[in-house]
Amino acid sequence: MTDRRHIVLIGMMGAGKTTTGRLLADRLRWPYLDTDDEIERQAGRSVPDIWRESGEAAFRKEETRVLADACVSSQSSVIAVGGGAVLDPANRDVIRRHALTVWLRADVSTLALRVGTGNGRPLLHGGPASALSRLVSERGTIYAEMAQLAFDVDRMSPPQVVDRILQALEKADPVR
Numbered sequence: 589m590t591d592r593r594h595i596v597l598i599g600m601m602g603a604g605k606t607t608t609g610r611l612l613a614d615r616l617r618w619p620y621l622d623t624d625d626e627i628e629r630q631a632g633r634s635v636p637d638i639w640r641e642s643g644e645a646a647f648r649k650e651e652t653r654v655l656a657d658a659c660v661s662s663q664s665s666v667i668a669v670g671g672g673a674v675l676d677p678a679n680r681d682v683i684r685r686h687a688l689t690v691w692l693r694a695d696v697s698t699l700a701l702r703v704g705t706g707n708g709r710p711l712l713h714g715g716p717a718s719a720l721s722r723l724v725s726e727r728g729t730i731y732a733e734m735a736q737l738a739f740d741v742d743r744m745s746p747p748q749v750v751d752r753i754l755q756a757l758e759k760a761d762p763v764r
């Protein structure tokens with residue numbers, strides 16, 4: 589059964605999920621939640637620290653818990669998830685049940701520009717460009733499968749992306 593009251597933004601690191609998500613939430617007057625921020629807030633540690641001290645599996649466990657808590661909330665919200673959240677079938681299931689999913693799609697060159705040195709993103713430590721290109725090819729199919737809406741954000745600013753999302757929502761009225 590689906591009960592889609594939230595909007596979940598998915599996509600790679602550097603796609604602009606956080607900035608776009610905040611703006612979209614402002615425009616809808618809905619609360620905004622970023623799973624990475626919420627994990628950091630609850631743990632009192634940064635994502636790279638959790639990753640280094642406790643490992644990726646511990647981070648993913650927290651991601652699953654925070655995402656599930658956000659999705660079961662009865663109040664509609666905009667939720668931006670980390671780029672790897674949709675790799676876990678349990679996360680995909682909870683997102684599908686409770687949210688409309690919007691994919692912010694961008695070329696590797698755009699992502700590489702936006703993440704810079706990759707600081708604060710453990711998966712990019714070995715060199716952002718090659719890591720991004722590998723992750724994009726590993727994850728592209730999953731993002732595409734999950735998304736009810738997808739936007740190519742390479743040549744759009746976050747406010748333009750938000751306008752496009754709102755236009756699409758008005759047409760389809762899928763969550764309101």
Ligand code: S3P
Nearest residue numbers: 600601602624670671672709710
């Ligand atoms: C990750 C993306 C990051 C963060 C973590 C892992 C990934 O979030 O969750 O470093 O697996 O793609 P952003 O996509 O918000 O950068």
